Amino acid sequence: MATTLRKTGEVRPGHYIGQTLNQVRHGHGKYLYDNTFFTYEGDWLEGIKHGKGKLSMKDGGYYDGDFVNGEITGKGERLWSNGNVYVGEFEQGELCGTGQMKYSDGRRYTGQWSENKYEGKGTLHSGEGDIYTGHFHLHKRHGDGEQVWSDGRHYEGGWVANKPHGHGTMKYADGSVYEGQYNHGLRQGQGTYTHVTGITYSGLWIKNEIPPEEFAAGMAFVGSTEIEIYQGESFSIELAVLHSSGNVMEGDTGRKLEAQVGLLSIPKGDKNSKIKNELENSITFETPFGEVKAANIAEVSRKDPRLEEYEEMSEKNESPEVSDEKDRTGSRAGYDYINLPTPTPTSPIQPTQCGHASWVNVCIPGHDMIETVESEDDEGDLVEEAKPKAKKKGKNSPATTRKERSATPDDREKWKKEGPRAERDKDLLKYAAPGTYIIKISDVTEPTFFDNILRPIFMKVNILKIKKSSNKYLLPKSPVSTRKVEK
Numbered sequence: 001m002a003t004t005l006r007k008t009g010e011v012r013p014g015h016y017i018g019q020t021l022n023q024v025r026h027g028h029g030k031y032l033y034d035n036t037f038f039t040y041e042g043d044w045l046e047g048i049k050h051g052k053g054k055l056s057m058k059d060g061g062y063y064d065g066d067f068v069n070g071e072i073t074g075k076g077e078r079l080w081s082n083g084n085v086y087v088g089e090f091e092q093g094e095l096c097g098t099g100q101m102k103y104s105d106g107r108r109y110t111g112q113w114s115e116n117k118y119e120g121k122g123t124l125h126s127g128e129g130d131i132y133t134g135h136f137h138l139h140k141r142h143g144d145g146e147q148v149w150s151d152g153r154h155y156e157g158g159w160v161a162n163k164p165h166g167h168g169t170m171k172y173a174d175g176s177v178y179e180g181q182y183n184h185g186l187r188q189g190q191g192t193y194t195h196v197t198g199i200t201y202s203g204l205w206i207k208n209e210i211p212p213e214e215f216a217a218g219m220a221f222v223g224s225t226e227i228e229i230y231q232g233e234s235f236s237i238e239l240a241v242l243h244s245s246g247n248v249m250e251g252d253t254g255r256k257l258e259a260q261v262g263l264l265s266i267p268k269g270d271k272n273s274k275i276k277n278e279l280e281n282s283i284t285f286e287t288p289f290g291e292v293k294a295a296n297i298a299e300v301s302r303k304d305p306r307l308e309e310y311e312e313m314s315e316k317n318e319s320p321e322v323s324d325e326k327d328r329t330g331s332r333a334g335y336d337y338i339n340l341p342t343p344t345p346t347s348p349i350q351p352t353q354c355g356h357a358s359w360v361n362v363c364i365p366g367h368d369m370i371e372t373v374e375s376e377d378d379e380g381d382l383v384e385e386a387k388p389k390a391k392k393k394g395k396n397s398p399a400t401t402r403k404e405r406s407a408t409p410d411d412r413e414k415w416k417k418e419g420p421r422a423e424r425d426k427d428l429l430k431y432a433a434p435g436t437y438i439i440k441i442s443d444v445t446e447p448t449f450f451d452n453i454l455r456p457i458f459m460k461v462n463i464l465k466i467k468k469s470s471n472k473y474l475l476p477k478s479p480v481s482t483r484k485v486e487k
Contacts, residue, residue, distance in 0.1 A: 198254020217244040226460040234300040238358040248355040255352040262292025298343035298365040364432035
């Protein structure tokens with residue numbers, strides 16, 4: 001039987017141009033359907049579209065690919081009039097198998113299909129830069145999958161109906177991480193959240209939030225909230241972050257705490273000193289004790305040598321008895337000579353570590369907030385030397401040296417400014433003058449941990465006038481941490 005080819009200038013509705021067999025479309029040919037919306041050009045088999053062909057639509061869309069027994073089945077390319085394009089596998093005219101759809105709005109899906117819907121494994125790119133790779137069901141993210149958002153978030157875990165569900169891990173753009181249970185897109189159940197600062201919460205979540213009673217409730221100093229030190233001494237500050245139950249929040253690591261220092265008052269009865277009323281660039285802040293003028297905090301690089309003896313005895317469970325009362329009265333038995341180290345600037349901000357924060361070997365450095373009226377004779381702050389007291393030097397006393405007898409007023413003034421005592425006093429000016437100072441500890445964590453900002457706490461530091469010998473300082477044998485404040 002022969003194959004004939006009809007040659008016609010144009011194809012009219014319901015007409016065919018192409019190869020036939022026994023007057024049946026067979027081979028390659030072009031056919032315009034009666035409704036004029038569809039035009040097919042391609043392979044035919046016994047009157048049925050079969051093989052390779054292109055079905056064009058009047059609206060500009062088309063299918064170009066495999067046909068089986070008159071149906072779009074196999075591999076091909078489908079273009080819709082709205083600009084969407086699919087390249088992949090088809091079955092009975094529907095997207096089924098593996099293929100890629102490029103949407104006109106910028107979205108792109110590559111993966112498995114069933115009945116024109118995402119089904120199985122695939123990757124979906126949103127038009128805004130979001131990417132999901134994982135399982136789909138009925139055109140939705142469902143099963144295990146990984147989502148990366150354009151804003152920096154990254155989730156890996158279970159999904160149900162397009163929402164995180166079950167166990168998963170979310171990494172946020174700021175570096176915070178949540179690992180735990182989800183329920184239809186919300187953190188629900190047991191989970192661990194590690195804040196970008198290092199603060200960690202592990203426990204129950206309800207509707208995406210930490211129960212209020214699980215947050216840190218406040219801070220408290222470890223030890224006394226009021227200490228006494230002598231001018232030139234260093235001290236340490238230690239505090240704990242507490243749960244509402246009173247227990248330490250051991251997961252609180254990385255919270256930023258700032259220590260502010262302020263001058264409250266000068267010692268009672270000190271008629272030679274007063275706080276300046278006007279200070280250039282003066283900063284003040286409120287405390288429960290009243291308004292204070294801001295000072296600084298500094299670090300003393302070396303450890304207080306008196307602590308070594310006490311720590312050594314502590315390891316041996318020994319408790320040396322040192323009379324603080326004798327120390328304060330100036331008894332020689334209660335004092336040690338000490339050379340004052342130079343304070344160095346340090347950061348007022350310290351992070352918490354396992355629920356604790358500390359400032360070790362710090363001091364309040366010298367400042368210009370106190371005016372001092374110097375007396376003509378500063379012998380009153382001296383402690384007697386170990387040798388017996390010398391008799392008062394009279395005009396003809398043999399204790400008076402030739403140098404002293406021949407000294408002019410200028411000589412005496414020079415000794416006062418350049419002598420050992422003058423050098424001693426210059427060294428002492430590196431430290432804050434005697435007075436009452438307030439230390440304020442504030443939570444300055446940024447970004448905040450779920451808006452959980454702890455209320456400030458305050459410590460009172462009373463700086464006492466140091467005892468002096470002719471060119472050295474005398475401090476109590478007991479270090480600050482072992483002394484109690486007399487009320």
